Amino acid sequence: MPKFRNWLEEWFGIPADEDDNGSPPKRPSSDSGTSGEFHVLRVQPTPNPNAFQFVINAPIVASGTRTFENADDAKGDSFAEALFQIYGVENVYLKESFVTVTKSETVGWHAVFERIGETIEEKIRFYDTSDESQVPHEEPESILDKFHKEDFPNCNEEEKTLIVEAVLDQAIRPALANDGGGLDVLGIEGNIVKVHYQGACGTCPSSTTGTLSYIETFLKDTLHSDLTVLAQ
Structure with a gap:
């Protein structure tokens, strides 16, 4: 062509x-x-x-x-x-x-x-289901409307994951999508947020350095200062 x-x-x-x-x-x-x-x-x-x-x-x-x-x-x-x-x-x-x-x-x-x-x-064809189809997902607005930063340490891991997902949806994922990539949250253990890069972000040289550092700093400022982000 x-x-x-x-x-x-x-x-x-x-x-x-x-x-x-x-x-x-x-x-x-x-x-x-x-x-x-x-x-x-x-x-x-x-x-x-x-x-x-x-x-x-x-x-x-x-x-x-x-x-x-x-x-x-x-x-x-x-x-x-x-x-x-x-x-x-x-x-x-x-x-x-x-x-x-x-x-x-x-x-x-x-x-x-x-x-x-x-x-x-x-x-190419149309996909009516996605990787996230089977994962329960609450609308980001409703989660963040009820969220107060000082309460984050007292949330359980499931609640923390939903909050992190909502924050990423609003502030991080749109920028990654513009660059042809994405970010999947694998889970939270203690203060460690485990993530997996998708698409172009997966092997991008900056994804494990500058981008990861920015995401970690953003989550520290937005949610809790003790959070660290680990890419897997």
């Missing part, structure tokens, strides 16, 4: 085919995606040099996220399986209307970029 070769040239200086006119793809009409046809509107880099975000013309997940950490996770899902058949693909992350694909450092984007883009357009 010419547009993926054009984007490849834009980001990496790979010459486009002679018959490519260099024009950006046309924006789909407002009803695109309603008949099951999805298109990649644009691609954009993330802070992780090994991850690119492919923005789709319509929502692909009803709510929440879908993450495929490896080929085993992808078994039984035709879309994810097709992406993991591309040598070098290490992680596939879906949220709202974008797909973030993370590749191995040993494979250059010039070798896989077009095939990844074409596979997304050929195989």
Whole structure:
């Protein structure tokens, strides 16, 4: 597909085919995606040099996220399986209307970029369930409306987890999503908040340094000064 070769040239200086006119793809009409046809509107880099975000013309997940950490996770899902058949693909992350694909450092984007883009357009489908579908989740507004910072140390671990989730939903996750990634709270043990990065954040060099430090500082200031954040 010419547009993926054009984007490849834009980001990496790979010459486009002679018959490519260099024009950006046309924006789909407002009803695109309603008949099951999805298109990649644009691609954009993330802070992780090994991850690119492919923005789709319509929502692909009803709510929440879908993450495929490896080929085993992808078994039984035709879309994810097709992406993991591309040598070098290490992680596939879906949220709202974008797909973030993370590749191995040993494979250059010039070798896989077009095939990844074409596979997304050929195989992408709508997911009406997400990884979080089975997890009870209270609306962040109701949790934080009832929350007082001084009460945090007296909360049990389940309550602390819900509060941390709500704070992350409001202040941290939107920024991570803009960069093609996400953050899953694995649980809280004492003052340790255990998290797992998703999508582009998973192998991003800054995720275990600057980003993690910012999240920890934010939770310390917002909830309790003794909190530490551990990425797993």
